[in-house]
Amino acid sequence: MDMELKKVGDLEFPPRKVWMKTYGCQMNYHDSERILSHLSNLNFTATAEQSEADLVIFNTCAVRDLANQKFYSHLGETKKLKTHPDINPETGMKKDVIVAAGGCIAQTEGKDLITKYKQLDFAFGTDVIDNIGEMVYRAYAGEKKFSVTSWDRSENYSIETKITQGSPQAYVNIIKGCDKFCSYCIVPFTRGREKSRRLTEIVTDVKRLVEYSGVQEIMLLGQNVNSFGKDNNESLAQLILELDQINGLERLRYTTSHPYDVTDELIAAHAQAKKLVNHLHLPVQSGSNTVLQRMLREYTVEHYLTLLEKMRKANPEMIITTDIIAGFPNETEEEHLETMKLLDLAQYDFIYGYTFSQRKGTKAARMSDVLTDDIRLRRLREIQDKQLFIQGKIRQEMIGKNYRILVEDKGINKGITKWTGRTSCNRIVHFEPLTLEQDYKWHWVDVEITSATALSTQGRFVRDHGKRPL
Ligand code: SF4
Structure with a gap:
């Protein structure tokens, strides 16, 4: 036609x-x-x-x-x-x-x-x-x-966020590339050097998304997101405080951060910005200083723990999640045990654990290595088991408390229909609807947590605020 x-x-x-x-x-x-x-x-x-x-x-x-x-x-x-x-x-x-x-x-x-x-x-x-x-x-x-496969050689990085789905959640890229060159990571080779958008451009972009596309929750994105603005004398903290003023924007998240670039100014923004969620994903990768050196991570375990302490002091509701690599080349049993100890000290809400895998072209791929897959998997299991124990205890503390969630979807498990949403601190909560006909998709709903395990949190429906929170 x-x-x-x-x-x-x-x-x-x-x-x-x-x-x-x-x-x-x-x-x-x-x-x-x-x-x-x-x-x-x-x-x-x-x-x-x-x-x-x-x-x-x-x-x-x-x-x-x-x-x-x-x-x-x-x-x-x-x-x-x-x-x-x-x-x-x-x-x-x-x-x-x-x-x-x-x-x-x-x-x-x-x-x-x-x-x-x-x-x-x-x-x-x-x-x-x-x-x-x-x-x-x-x-x-x-x-x-x-x-x-050419690189964009222009000095400025300027884009407008494109969205195709009518969801109230949107990703907004604020910086591309990475200058860190961690020894195991291929990203600087696949995404190039760091280049930030200008703060004013992002604020205009987000205002447009909120005003014309009904966006209410923004995730600021970058491989090394808290390095934002270094090239323009701007900072992530400044950007957060500006975005926090936008009427109609409800939640603001950012990922992924590098501990080296967590500044006091950024920590203060966590205390100040009302829309910034109570969640920080701060990859640590290892609890051993010697492994961190071989990873070229540019911080020590002590510095990392100080950051967590300051964050929690600035915002006592803050929950922290992380990434951990098990079995980095030649990691000794002692170094592995230092990571196990870090789990006790950091009290993470969740971890993404991986075994080390070589990425062609990186420094770590050229390291001779004595570890076997069995050792790596065993260490990952030990890390995960310990974390599940810690996480189960932390989640128990949610029981009896009310949380506001943004409902994303529903599912049927063993014949029971449940809706699923995320709290401000990014925890997933399931709840049963009052009636099966009720459609809660993209509604803001208050739930009371009735049970929680390390991997699942169940709530009781309390109040439906509709598509805009009251
Ligand atoms: S791990 Fe993160 S900070 Fe390190 S090189 Fe990769 S993207 Fe950059």
Whole structure:
């Protein structure tokens, strides 16, 4: 139908479907949303069914081994989209599907991917996602097998946040890249050097999201988010205090922080800013100073613990979560026990624990190493078991208290319908609705916690504030 065609340049774009798979961190999810938004200009809408797709995009992650393996396995499966001999329109399998890979793996291995995987039409890096429309255009214009992995060399970093879903939560990227070069991490190679947006641009961006898109909760994003503004003589604390003034914005979060860049000014902002949540994710990675040195983390355990103490003094409601790597190259049993001890001292609400895995091109990948997978897994289990014990005790203290949650979704477990939301401190709470017909999606609801274990928190419905908190 002509009405539905969109003319762009020399090509006509009929309505088409794009299927996207995103791996890894929130930054990748943020990038995926940008990509979808750009593609809507070429008449694409998103589909959850790969078999319906005209365009298949993988937004890859190079940080975690598991995400890496999943991507290669999913990419392998797309071969059939191009080579199926009996393509039948009724099956929904389309002959002329375009397959693309973007993100961190594509940034460092774009050309190799294109050569190795016949089904891949193009690859694109992390710094060119705003040119996705141009690349898709080139593919539809008949250009075959290309890779775009250049870096944006401009001095300024200026974007406008794109959102595609009508959710009151939005990611807002405020700084890209990372200058830290931790010895195990591939991010500085896949995301480039740090570059911050200007504070005034972000404030305008957030005001627009709140006023015109109904956004109420913002997550400020960056690989090293609290390094924001160093290049412009601005700071994350200043930005938080400005955003805190925006009417209609209810909650403000930020991730991921580096302990080296937690300043007294930022700690003070946690006491001052009313909309800033009572949660800080502060990756420690190890409880051993000697391991931290080998990781090139630029802080000591003592400094880290002092930061937690100051944060909790500034805001006694503050809960802290962290990342820990078990079995860094040549980690001794004593060094591992120092991490176990840190868990007691830090009293984390939650940890993301991983075993060390080598990332090609990093310093840690060149370290000779005596540890086996069995040792790494055993140490991770010990860390997780201890944390679950601590976490279970901390969560018990929630029982009997009221929390306001923003409800995100519902699910059915053993025939019982429960809605799920997050507290200001990012804890997930489940509650049963008063009636099954009641739709609480994106409502602000008060719940009283009735039971809590290390991994699950249940509440009793108290009050529904609707889509705007009272
Ligand atoms: S701070 Fe370290 S771990 Fe975090 S992104 Fe930068 S290099 Fe990677």
